[in-house]
Amino acid sequence: MSVSLRFYLDAALSVEATPAEFAVLLGAGSVERQLWLGSVEDGRVFHAADDPLGAPIMVEVVETAPGGAVSPSDIRLALTAGALASAAPGAPLNVGAEIQGGASPAVPLWLRWTPSGAGVGAHAGLALQTTEVVETAVESPT
Amino acid sequence: MAIGAHPIGAPAIGAALSQSNPAALRGRAVAPLVLHVAAHLAGRAVAPLVLAVVPPRGRATAALVLRAAARGRATAPLRMVVLPVSIHVPTNPVPRPGGVAPGAPLEPTWALGVRLGGEAVSARVVGRAEIEAVEGAARLATISYRPVSGALDLMALIGQPVTVDVVMRVEFALATLRRFTGVVDSPAFDPDSGVVTLRCTDNLQARIDAMSQSRIDTLLAGARRSDQVFDATRTGWARAQDLLSTMRASLDADARGALRVTSWRVPEGVRTITRAQYIDGTLRTRFADLTRMPPRIEIDLRYRYPRLKIRAVEMAWQYGWDEAFAWAHGARRLPADMVVDALAGCGWEVARLVWIRYPAQWVRDGIGYVRYDPALVRGFSGWATRRYVQQVEERYRVTVRNPYGPAADQDGVLHDSFALAVDVDTADWERGAGHSAPVLDYLPRHAQSDRYAVPPPGGRGETYRDLTTGTADGRAAFEAAAAALIARAARQIQDTLRASAVEFSMPIDPTIDLVGGLTVTAGSVTATGKVRAFRELYDHDAGTAITDVELAISPAPAEPADPFALGSSAPGPLPIDAGELTSMLGNYMGGLGGLGSGSAPLDAAMVGFFTNANYGPGYDPAAPRYPEHFTIEMPEISAAHRDPRVVTRVGISISAGCAGGSMMLEVV
Numbered sequence: 174m175s176v177s178l179r180f181y182l183d184a185a186l187s188v189e190a191t192p193a194e195f196a197v198l199l200g201a202g203s204v205e206r207q208l209w210l211g212s213v214e215d216g217r218v219f220h221a222a223d224d225p226l227g228a229p230i231m232v233e234v235v236e237t238a239p240g241g242a243v244s245p246s247d248i249r250l251a252l253t254a255g256a257l258a259s260a261a262p263g264a265p266l267n268v269g270a271e272i273q274g275g276a277s278p279a280v281p282l283w284l285r286w287t288p289s290g291a292g293v294g295a296h297a298g299l300a301l302q303t304t305e306v307v308e309t310a311v312e313s314p315t
Numbered sequence: 316m317a318i319g320a321h322p323i324g325a326p327a328i329g330a331a332l333s334q335s336n337p338a339a340l341r342g343r344a345v346a347p348l349v350l351h352v353a354a355h356l357a358g359r360a361v362a363p364l365v366l367a368v369v370p371p372r373g374r375a376t377a378a379l380v381l382r383a384a385a386r387g388r389a390t391a392p393l394r395m396v397v398l399p400v401s402i403h404v405p406t407n408p409v410p411r412p413g414g415v416a417p418g419a420p421l422e423p424t425w426a427l428g429v430r431l432g433g434e435a436v437s438a439r440v441v442g443r444a445e446i447e448a449v450e451g452a453a454r455l456a457t458i459s460y461r462p463v464s465g466a467l468d469l470m471a472l473i474g475q476p477v478t479v480d481v482v483m484r485v486e487f488a489l490a491t492l493r494r495f496t497g498v499v500d501s502p503a504f505d506p507d508s509g510v511v512t513l514r515c516t517d518n519l520q521a522r523i524d525a526m527s528q529s530r531i532d533t534l535l536a537g538a539r540r541s542d543q544v545f546d547a548t549r550t551g552w553a554r555a556q557d558l559l560s561t562m563r564a565s566l567d568a569d570a571r572g573a574l575r576v577t578s579w580r581v582p583e584g585v586r587t588i589t590r591a592q593y594i595d596g597t598l599r600t601r602f603a604d605l606t607r608m609p610p611r612i613e614i615d616l617r618y619r620y621p622r623l624k625i626r627a628v629e630m631a632w633q634y635g636w637d638e639a640f641a642w643a644h645g646a647r648r649l650p651a652d653m654v655v656d657a658l659a660g661c662g663w664e665v666a667r668l669v670w671i672r673y674p675a676q677w678v679r680d681g682i683g684y685v686r687y688d689p690a691l692v693r694g695f696s697g698w699a700t701r702r703y704v705q706q707v708e709e710r711y712r713v714t715v716r717n718p719y720g721p722a723a724d725q726d727g728v729l730h731d732s733f734a735l736a737v738d739v740d741t742a743d744w745e746r747g748a749g750h751s752a753p754v755l756d757y758l759p760r761h762a763q764s765d766r767y768a769v770p771p772p773g774g775r776g777e778t779y780r781d782l783t784t785g786t787a788d789g790r791a792a793f794e795a796a797a798a799a800l801i802a803r804a805a806r807q808i809q810d811t812l813r814a815s816a817v818e819f820s821m822p823i824d825p826t827i828d829l830v831g832g833l834t835v836t837a838g839s840v841t842a843t844g845k846v847r848a849f850r851e852l853y854d855h856d857a858g859t860a861i862t863d864v865e866l867a868i869s870p871a872p873a874e875p876a877d878p879f880a881l882g883s884s885a886p887g888p889l890p891i892d893a894g895e896l897t898s899m900l901g902n903y904m905g906g907l908g909g910l911g912s913g914s915a916p917l918d919a920a921m922v923g924f925f926t927n928a929n930y931g932p933g934y935d936p937a938a939p940r941y942p943e944h945f946t947i948e949m950p951e952i953s954a955a956h957r958d959p960r961v962v963t964r965v966g967i968s969i970s971a972g973c974a975g976g977s978m979m980l981e982v983v
Contacts, residue, residue, distance in 0.1 A: 180391035182573030185526060185534040188496075190391035194571070196492055196826045199397050201586065210389060222386050234393070243395055276533040284393075291397050294488030299393040308385040 176308040177212040178219050178272065180301055186213050186276045193301065195286045203287035205257065210268060210303070211279025216312065219272040222305040230272060231304045232282060233265035241298035242291040248299070249285045257285045268303075396490045398483065398826060425823065425860050427853055428480035428491065429458055431472070431499070431513070436460050441510060441855055446479060446495050448829055449848040450565035450577065450867075453519035456495040459512045469502045469511070477515045481825055481853070481860075492825045494851060496572035517568045524551035531555050534574055538562050541799035543735055543792055561802035563809050563876070563974060567829060577830045579813060580873045581845045581975035585832035593819040594861070598837055600978065603814035610720045612729040612804040612971075616711040618793045618883065620737035621704045623744060624779040624956070626891075627666060627772035628701075628898050628949055632923060633694035635902025644931035646904055648673075648691040649924050653945040661947045663699035666771065670695050698775055699898075702745045703952060706959040707781065709883055713797070714968040715804040719812055719870045729807075733800055737788045741767075775896040781885050790883060797881040801969065805876040808971035815868040815978060817842040823851060823860035832976075833866055842978040844868040866976075873975025886962040895950045904928055908935025917941055922948045 180190040190208055197204040210232065212219070221228040234245040246263035260266075268280045284301070427444055428437045442459040456479055479495035497517035504511050523531065531554050532540065538558035545557040559566055563579045634641075634649060641648070651670065658665050671694035673687035721727065744767050769780040783790040817835055827833070827849050834843040844866030852861045901923035907914045914928075915921075916939045925941040928934045 176385050176387035176389065178387075178389040180389055182569070182571060183534070183575055184536065185530045185574050187522065187526075188571055188573040192392040192394040194394045194396065194493060196396045196398060198586070198826055199399050208391065237392065243393075248393070276530045279533070286393075286395060288395060288397055291395060292488065293397050293399050293485045293490065295490050296395040296397070297392065299395075301391040301393060303389045305386060305388055308387070 176219065176306055177214045177217060177274070178210065178303065178306055178308065179212065180282075181209045181211065181279065184209055184276065184279065184281070186211050186279055190301070192297075193284070195284075197286070197288060199293055203285050205254065205283060205285045207254075208282045208284060208301070209279040210282055211272065211276065212274040212308075213276070214310075215275045216310055217274030217308055218311055219274075219306045219308050220270065222307045225307055227270065229267040229270050230306055231265040232268055233302060233304075234263065235300055235302050236298060237300045238298035241296060243286075243288065243296045243299055245299060247287055247289050247291075249287075251283045251285075252281065254283050257283050260285075262287075272306075396492050398490055398492075398824075399485050424484050424858075425853065426482045426484075427458075427855075428478075428482050429460070430476075430478045431460075432475040432477075439463075442512075444479070444853040444855070445850060447848070447850040448567065450829055451559070451567060454495060454497065454517040454568055454570075456497060456515040457512065458515065459510050461509060462511050467504065467511070469504055472499045472502045472511075472513065475499045477513065481823070481851075483823075483825075493570045494825060495570060496568075517572055519566075519568050519574075520552045522568075522572075522574070523555050523566075526551065528554060531558070535559060535562065535566070535576060537564070537576065539795070539799040539802040541792070541796040542787065543796040544733065544799045544803075560806060561799050563806050563972070565829070569828070575830070579809060579845060579867070579974035581832040581843060581869070582830075585834055585843060587834040587836060588819070588821060590837050593821040593835065593837075597818070597820035597863075598835070598840060599818045600840060600842070600980075601816040601818070603811060605721060606727065607814070608717065608720045608811040609727045609729045609808065610717050612715045612731060612807065614713045614715065614797075614800050614804060615730070615732040616713065616793075616797050616800070616881070617708060617732075617734040618711075618736075618783075618790070619706060619708040619734070620788075621739065621741050621782050622707045622779050622885075622960075623741060623767055623769050623782065624703055624705060624777055625700050625769050625771055626703070626777045626896075626952060626956075627698045627775050628663065628896055629696075629698050629775040630898045630900065630947065631694075631696040632900040632902075633671065635924070636904065644904070644907075644928035644934060646928060647926045647943055648687070648693075649926075649945060650688075650690050651692045652690065654692065654695060654947075657945045657947040658699070661699065661949050663701045663949050666698050666700045668695060668697035698772075699949065700771065701949070701952070702747070702769075703957060704741045704745060705957055707886065708959060708961045709885070710961060710963040711797070711881060711883065711967060712965040713801055713879075713881070715801055715808060715876075716968060716970050717808045717812065718874070718970045718973060720808070729804075731800055731804065733796055735788055735793045735796060737782050737785060739782060739785075741782075777888060777891060779888060783885065790885075794881050794883060797883070798879065801879050801881075802876075805969075805971040809869075809876075809974050812971075813844070813847075813867040813869045813974050813976065815870070815976075816847065817844060817866045817868055817978065818864065820861050820863045822862070823853070824862050825851070827862055827864060833864065835866070839981050840978070841981075842866065842868055842976070844976040844978075845974065867974070868978045869974045869976035871973050871975070871977070874970075874973050876972035877969035879969050881967075886960070889956055889960075891956070892953070895953060898922075898947060898949050900924070900947065902926075903941060905940035906935060906938050907933045908938045909933060914938045914940070922946050 182188040182190050186209060193208055195204050195206060221230050232250060234248045236245060249257050249260040249262055250266035251257045251260045272278065272280055427440055429440050439460040440458060441461055445457040448454045458479065475498060477497055477499055480491050481494050483490045497515045499513050500516040501514045502511055528550060535555060535558040539561035540558065549557060555566060564576045566576055568574050636646060670692050673691055673693055675689060677684045677686045767780060767782065770778050772778050819835060827846060829846050832843065832845045846864060847867040848865040850863040899922060901921065903921055903923060903925045904927060905914045906928035913935065924945050926943050927940050
């Protein structure tokens with residue numbers, strides 16, 4: 174059974190980020206966009222799998238096809254647009270120890286992509302990924 | 316599925332989750348009990364289950380909630396598209412000469428990748444294709460294609476999903492970008508050409524209509540919400556429009572259909588479009604209409620609520636003659652019952668009463684020995700309280716200024732108003748008793764009905780409580796309503812400020828989007844603004860691909876609206892005249908003669924203890940006599956304290972701010 178935690182393109186969690194697309198003119202510098210990490214399933218809660226009671230859930234950029242023209246170090250992650258400038262390139266992002274299901278508690282993320290060696294064309298080979306999480310359904314005892 | 320359903324405690328839960336080991340789900344019984352089942356349940360679908368566990372040895376059964384767990388990662392592929400700075404696709408409808416000179420770079424070309432109902436129809440797309448995006452509106456696409464031979468069911472196309480990608484070849488690289496995601500709205504068929512034309516929409520309004528209120532609120536998290544200003548029962552698109560009316564932003568969907576709120580603010584460091592990049596003859600300017608630009612919006616706000624008051628009035632009385640005089644004239648002493656009767660009928664509630672009594676034993680009074688009837692009192696002191704309600708109305712006038720509009724004294728000032736009133740029944744509170752412990756059990760008391768707790772005064776004076784804590788009519792609701800109205804006014808003004816526009820056409824540029832801004836420099840016009848609308852035109856017959864752009868232009872760099880909080884506050888208590896806090900009680904003896912010191916005729920202003928001389932040196936049978944009684948008259952509560960009280964605050968002024976932009980014209 175797969176987890177219902179997903180990356181979304183909007184705060185209402187209506188469109189999944191499959192993919193999250195960036196478009197930029199060559200030499201125009203960086204481009205930013207916002208994504209949301211959450212679950213449309215109300216009553217679900219997510220914790221880091223390796224330590225559900227303490228460890229944070231991390232989001233990182235990983236290479237799915239190494240050797241391409243883009244690398245994880247081209248991307249900065251932050252929880253706010255203002256924090257992008259101080260974020261370390263390629264560094265994973267701590268999104269907290271718990272994420273609740275439903276649109277309201279979704280975690281907004283900001284990504285800034287600065288193409289360093291990418292030429293004109295479409296580049297894949299990177300993905301945004303969370304650490305392994307455990308999903309539980311919360312119900313009130315009857 | 317066999318589950319070791321043992322009661323477990325929190326340590327065991329943590330251990331179980333961390334180890335993913337169902338066998339670890341053991342521990343001490345606690346309640347409420349919660350089971351975690353680890354993820355790897357042999358790959359079976361796991362659903363939340365409720366287990367009833369029968370504890371051993373006949374103990375009470377406890378219902379358990381099973382929390383089925385799953386493990387995994389959220390993953391999103393990232394796709395980066397780099398486009399050349401200048402995309403030299405054909406922009407005029409002249410067929411290009413065929414062939415490319417040897418050694419020359421390949422000319423960039425484009426194609427549309429169209430999927431209809433999940434099926435690729437790109438190879439059959441013909442004619443003109445348009446994709447149009449406007450702030451706050453659904454993204455539209457118009458696509459024409461030649462259907463395959465056979466029967467054609469146009470009605471079946473309605474609602475079919477449609478995606479449009481533009482594929483650009485630059486040199487030897489291909490760059491594909493999604494331009495539209497939506498559904499077929501209305502199909503048409505041309506019998507002469509056999510071409511089907513689809514008008515498609517991203518279904519923005521229907522998608523918002525289908526969303527729950529909480530989803531809409533999440534999407535428009537920056538909005539000012541007020542159930543007093545907006546109808547709380549409105550849902551879907553109408554609710555979204557209410558919330559948007561308080562934001563300097565628009566709601567739309569991007570090329571992949573993701574809903575987004577695009578700020579009107581022109582971002583910093585926008586890209587510049589030069590004369591070499593837009594198509595000659597397409598640059599146009601449009602200026603805001605002064606008559607639609609208010610210099611300011613004045614908002615009148617009123618908040619009316621009841622102020623529950625408890626007034627305490629001091630009472631004090633002492634027998635007014637010395638004992639020898641009273642004995643000499645046969646004057647009566649005051650029985651306590653007479654005081655109690657008077658207090659019971661005064662309409663106030665006795666909060667404190669201290670008797671001054673005569674000695675209980677035989678005492679020498681100068682003439683002989685006397686022992687007083689224990690029912691008599693020499694005096695008393697204390698205070699009585701009364702509950703009453705005053706309506707308080709706070710009035711505010713907030714002016715939201717247009718920082719770059721016409722002169723402030725020019726016509727066109729707009730007005731808005733809002734009133735919130737706390738409408739509750741306070742009659743039962745007014746009738747209720749003021750203190751939980753009665754001072755005198757034998758005094759009649761009203762039934763306790765303290766729906767609202769107002770602290771009683773500790774002496775003469777007044778305490779009060781404003782009923783301004785309700786969810787729907789409390790001060791917080793009033794403040795939220797004020798904030799929503801002011802935000803709405805700021806948006807209205809900024810909207811008129813950004814009514815000017817610059818329009819131009821340029822070779823297709825899929826990076827142009829509603830979230831961005833641009834600067835255009837031409838010989839006569841230099842303008843900066845945010846993209847308000849764009850339209851992409853792909854002409855398969857002519858081979859042209861053009862983006863039409865409209866920029867919203869404001870007259871000055873971006874500046875935010877002034878931060879605002881009404882900061883309303885209740886007025887303090889009014890001063891109370893000392894005479895309103897004391898009940899004046901006197902002593903009056905009838906039957907006394909003598910000029911000046913003799914008994915006066917009975918008058919309504921005389922309040923207190925009345926008795927008569929029956930003999931003695933001052934006795935005068937012709938002097939006025941009084942009915943022997945005791946009266947109490949509590950002071951009136953003045954109209955200023957009882958009638959509705961209006962407190963007015965004016966002169967609150969804030970700037971609506973500006974979304975940003977500029978336009979300079981130069982005659983060349």
